[in-house]
Amino acid sequence: MSQQGEPQNNDGAMRAVKDCVAGSAGGIMQVLVGQPFDTVKVRMQTQPDLYKGTMDAVRKTIQNDGFGGFYKGTTTPLVGVGLCVSIQFLVMEHMKRTFGRINGTPANQAPVLTPSQLYMAGAAAGLANSVVSGPVEHIRVRLQVQSSGAAAEYKGPIDCIKKIYKGFGWSGIYRGHVATLIREFHGYGMYFLAYEALVQRTMASTGKARSELSTALVCLYGTAAGFAMWTTSYPIDAIKSKLQTDGFAGEKRKYYGALDCARKIMRQEGLKGFFRGITPCLLRAAPANGATFVGFEIAMRYLG
Template sequence: MSKTLKDLTAGTAGGIAQVLVGQPFDIVKVRMQTAPKGTYNGMLDCAGGILKNEGPLAFYKGTLTPLLGIGVCVSIQFAVLERCKRYFYTQNLASGHGGPEGKLLSSSQLVLAGVFAGIGNGFVSGPVEHIRIRLQTQSNTNPTYRGPFDAIKKIYSSHGITGIFKGQNITFAREAVGYGVYFWVYEKLVQREMATKGIRREELSAGSAVIYGAAAGWALWPVIYPIDLIKSRLQTDGFSAADGQKYKSSLQCIRAVLKTGGIGEFTRGLGPAMIRSPFANGATFLGFEMANRLLNST
């Protein structure tokens, strides 16, 4: 297998692990982000309401879309990241930096690789998350969409490709900023352990992959959460004035959030995201590292 194909396959394993572990937390986050102020008294109130009114399976509402899509997204993230890292290895070797193999990447190189990984991921994560959020927030009693494929069909027939990619610009902003931080934290922690213990990447323990993935996730969410909230508001908004559109742009949405709830409104629903983060991101990196190790040993 080529290096890129191995990266894609290992990334898919990481993405599937992320969705299965993180989906229940994500639906609570989205409900808190998009519900009218005062709907929930907090994270436990929101989760309890979902369990009581919709049943336990509601926590996996809209899972098919991310299971298919996030697997692709994470595979793209890691494929772009690893390709950028290999490019920087070559640059370092040519300039005499980064150790004997050029693999000790600088912070700026890691952040840049993460930014490109995020932008590459954004082309898929934008529409995938848009469809997921529509399914997560629709009424159980009178749902607009019967499932992800029905949602895609109806949105495309009424609003075209721009409807499917609603909120795409803010998605690119979130991914570029977020994954620059995310992969920088993870890779720096891995570098530190390798240097301290004198080990190779292949010798990194499963426990370390989980812990460093959790740390990367904790660093990611406080940075991107305000952007993520605006994205969720835009992706649950109407498509036009005729169907109740509130926001014509990200800037208008930001102003409306500040006006109605102040600066604190940008952190509504952050609790579930921070609780979800160590589990989902630890699982992501564990899935990637173990799958990558297995693929490169055969």
């Protein structure tokens, strides 16, 4: 990937490799920083009767599972999120270059895209990402909410995948995928729109190249991107989490699709049910997404 404000003269295949490697660095940073917040968020979304609030969820997680409870299911996202973020940045950078050609941007200049183009580029990245993020998040949330010790239904991510696939095939692995697609499309549209728009504005006003932006600014803009994503897509994420932790059949199954889930949340919990767990989610948005973009941008600077 060539930095904005610098010539785009790298070979296409090598540029894609660099985008993937840098995206993996960002993904690993995101998981290590954000996993404890995500565990609390998922538990509050899917087990509303167990927790009175964020701090109650934190206390009970420590009490029942120790500090290791915050990192339940981390193996899956470390591998999966690294791949997901690689896909996100690979597709995003490709779409930026594509829109640049549509806009008639000279080959030796980085494209400056309109807000709608940035949104669609991010949405495309989200859709591509959903192929991996759907099953990765499904396995992660099931591991996050299960009991510890002998009462645990799954021994780990591989055991979880095997049991779900044996019982329900690919449809079981991709449980809640319609909700995932909607969240990824709009969420990442807003995510990359916020980040790239802030970067473009700063570069235009200061005359600096992308590689010259300070780490503090990158972190700040990554935080803004996280807030833009989650404040606009959280309700569909709540639906996704409930579908992905629901029983598969019989009396254990509560929901029969995203619309049925939405209706039952509204009837049983009201509007607040769509926003349960948003506090740890937004607390996570700052460090996790700041770390994601810092990891990506720093990796790209070293990769050249």
